[in-house]
Amino acid sequence: MKTQSHAQAAAEFIKDDARTHWHDETLWHVRQKRDLSAQGIPEWETLRDTASATKDYVLSHLGELLEQFETNALANGIEVLWAKDAQEHNEHVYRILQENKVSNIVKSKSILTEECGLNHYLEDKGYDVVDTDLGERIIQFAKQAPSHIVLPAIHLKKQDIGEIFHEHIGTEKGASDPKYLTEAARQHLRKKFVEANAAITGVNFGIAETGGFVVCTNEGNADMGTHLADIHIACMGIEKLIPRATDLGVFLRLLARSATGQSITNYSSHFHKPAPGKKLYIILVDNGRTEQLGREDFKNSLKCIRCGACMNTCPIYRRSGGYSYNSTVPGPIGSILSPGKDLKKYSTLPFASTLCGSCSDVCPVKINIHEQLYKWRQVITENTDVDASKKLAMKVAGYTFGKPVLYDLAGKMARTALKITPDSLVYSSLNVWGKHRDLPDVPKESFKEWYQKNRKS
Amino acid sequence: MSSKASILAAIQKNKPVASPLPDLLSFPDEPNLVEKYEKGLSGNGGQLMQVTAIKNVQDYIEANFPREQLKASLVEGVEGNIDVNNISDPHDLEHVELAVLQGELGVAENGAIWMPEKNVVHRVLPFIAQHLIIILKKDTLLTNMHQAYEKVKVNDHGYGVFIAGPSKTADIEQSLVIGAHGPRSLTVFLMD
Numbered sequence: 001m002k003t004q005s006h007a008q009a010a011a012e013f014i015k016d017d018a019r020t021h022w023h024d025e026t027l028w029h030v031r032q033k034r035d036l037s038a039q040g041i042p043e044w045e046t047l048r049d050t051a052s053a054t055k056d057y058v059l060s061h062l063g064e065l066l067e068q069f070e071t072n073a074l075a076n077g078i079e080v081l082w083a084k085d086a087q088e089h090n091e092h093v094y095r096i097l098q099e100n101k102v103s104n105i106v107k108s109k110s111i112l113t114e115e116c117g118l119n120h121y122l123e124d125k126g127y128d129v130v131d132t133d134l135g136e137r138i139i140q141f142a143k144q145a146p147s148h149i150v151l152p153a154i155h156l157k158k159q160d161i162g163e164i165f166h167e168h169i170g171t172e173k174g175a176s177d178p179k180y181l182t183e184a185a186r187q188h189l190r191k192k193f194v195e196a197n198a199a200i201t202g203v204n205f206g207i208a209e210t211g212g213f214v215v216c217t218n219e220g221n222a223d224m225g226t227h228l229a230d231i232h233i234a235c236m237g238i239e240k241l242i243p244r245a246t247d248l249g250v251f252l253r254l255l256a257r258s259a260t261g262q263s264i265t266n267y268s269s270h271f272h273k274p275a276p277g278k279k280l281y282i283i284l285v286d287n288g289r290t291e292q293l294g295r296e297d298f299k300n301s302l303k304c305i306r307c308g309a310c311m312n313t314c315p316i317y318r319r320s321g322g323y324s325y326n327s328t329v330p331g332p333i334g335s336i337l338s339p340g341k342d343l344k345k346y347s348t349l350p351f352a353s354t355l356c357g358s359c360s361d362v363c364p365v366k367i368n369i370h371e372q373l374y375k376w377r378q379v380i381t382e383n384t385d386v387d388a389s390k391k392l393a394m395k396v397a398g399y400t401f402g403k404p405v406l407y408d409l410a411g412k413m414a415r416t417a418l419k420i421t422p423d424s425l426v427y428s429s430l431n432v433w434g435k436h437r438d439l440p441d442v443p444k445e446s447f448k449e450w451y452q453k454n455r456k457s
Numbered sequence: 458m459s460s461k462a463s464i465l466a467a468i469q470k471n472k473p474v475a476s477p478l479p480d481l482l483s484f485p486d487e488p489n490l491v492e493k494y495e496k497g498l499s500g501n502g503g504q505l506m507q508v509t510a511i512k513n514v515q516d517y518i519e520a521n522f523p524r525e526q527l528k529a530s531l532v533e534g535v536e537g538n539i540d541v542n543n544i545s546d547p548h549d550l551e552h553v554e555l556a557v558l559q560g561e562l563g564v565a566e567n568g569a570i571w572m573p574e575k576n577v578v579h580r581v582l583p584f585i586a587q588h589l590i591i592i593l594k595k596d597t598l599l600t601n602m603h604q605a606y607e608k609v610k611v612n613d614h615g616y617g618v619f620i621a622g623p624s625k626t627a628d629i630e631q632s633l634v635i636g637a638h639g640p641r642s643l644t645v646f647l648m649d
Contacts, residue, residue, distance in 0.1 A: 030631070056476035178629040220637065224585065293471040
């Protein structure tokens with residue numbers, strides 16, 4: 001089966017022009033809130049530098065830190081499990097649920113469990129997994145995946161959500177008031193929290209020094225779930241470690257401000273020991289991370305703290321929607337993480353970028369996202385046979401740029417060609433470039449010609 | 458080979474050259490802590506009341522919450538009608554309307570209050586209550602999260618949480634709605 005390219009999937013998304021604009025503006029608004037918030041902190045750049053350097057330390061001492069974390073977590077009474085891949089992670093969860101005779105599961109947001117396909121795995125085993133983050137519950141009802149890692153239902157309008165809730169939890173037909181819908185979800189999910197005997201959460205930060213971890217939410221859903229249920233299973237990617245509890249000062253100042261412009265999430269919960277009579281498990285998951293660690297050009301992608309800022313700012317993401325990436329983590333960061341997992345399947349993602357660098361500018365841990373996108377393009381062009389026309393174009397371009405005379409000639413020809421190209425050719429259905437684009441006004445001369453004439457004056 | 462061993466072996470093989478651990482950061486103290494704290498808290502949807510005596514809190518509760526509603530107080534001088542210390546199953550807190558708790562310290566930059574497990578007794582209490590009141594001493598206010606983490610020992614207790622506002626969501630078209638799953642309001646009483 002041929003997987004859909006990013007461009008093909010994006011074409012689906014932009015069919016609805018009004019919705020595309022709405023999506024674009026909504027995310028840009030979030031980006032603006034982030035700017036306002038970051039500008040309110042004079043030491044913002046120092047925080048970014050420190051966070052980035054701390055993650056460098058983590059990646060270069062990952063083995064020691066994981067062992068330190070395990071030792072301390074065990075001493076705290078937490079059961080620690082290791083998983084090489086998604087399959088092993090899911091099997092651990094299933095075994096814990098079986099051993100503890102769990103029937104009702106509530107889950108708070110975890111991109112890792114999405115990555116591992118945990119919900120489907122457990123559903124196939126007969127479990128009903130209730131996602132409790134409002135956005136996640138909405139898309140779970142709609143049988144969709146999150147389209148954004150922080151704002152999972154950002155692609156849906158309130159009328160869509162009204163329809164979904166009407167069908168699944170019996171809200172009034174046609175009702176779309178966010179307050180009314182949220183209240184209905186509150187009542188519906190409160191029952192689920194009270195009935196649950198196991199709660200699954202992700203992990204924002206694991207603390208090596210203390211053997212505990214932090215989970216951040218605004219809704220309080222992770223806490224409602226974990227404190228009522230007898231079993232808490234926390235799923236953590238091995239790169240989520242930080243060395244010291246005091247490092248949280250840096251990371252918590254950056255995380256929410258980068259994500260939505262808030263100064264901090266309303267709840268930052270620190271788990272170190274199970275409550276009396278209860279059980280706490282943590283699963284440490286590799287699933288391709290150690291492989292990425294060995295890729296010199298791409299290892300920095302493992303610094304990601306999953307704030308989503310690169311998505312909100314990306315001109316491509318905003319106008320093509322999360323689903324066009326067809327990967328668990330969409331947007332710029334997803335486009336540098338995913339090719340490492342399956343080069344062929346995700347071969348079009350690094351090309352879904354203008355390389356404008358805005359993603360790198362807003363990244364709180366200073367990942368060089370746009371440079372990695374550029375590097376993945378080279379790896380993909382070398383190693384796959386996809387998009388032969390793009391390969392040929394690059395070869396021609398490379399040859400032309402390498403020969404100044406040829407380059408000047410090509411420029412002259414292009415300036416003439418652009419002038420005389422009929423609109424019917426540019427805006428024909430055969431030329432996808434012409435969609436939503438205008439040809440530039442053609443300058444009479446090249447910069448080189450202008451410089452030759454004017455440099456003496 | 459166990460999964461742990463194979464993961465650690467892969468890390469050993471692939472890890473980058475050693476990078477140093479950065480020093481801890483510290484920044485100048487905020488001169489107007491109360492003003493800044495109020496801004497931080499209201500920015501996250503909470504409200505601040507400055508009072509001189511615990512009696513003022515009791516009066517506020519009597520004026521705003523009907524007598525018959527379930528109230529859990531862990532603060533001396535504020536009356537409750539459900540004894541949290543005598544409850545063994547946290548599910549029994551399901552119908553609590555108001556919880557009144559003592560905050561450990563407040564952070565001016567974002568309104569966050571550190572709530573260690575001993576201050577909440579049942580971890581779920583600050584979340585399951587329909588409304589939350591936290592009492593905070595003025596002299597516990599700090600400038601930023603760096604100072605907070607120097608003071609707080611996160612593993613002194615099995616659990617602890619920074620609470621910076623009421624439960625909220627913006628998952629429907631980015632419209633802010635207060636009262637997602639947890640408290641529909643957070644009122645912080647700042648005392649001398």
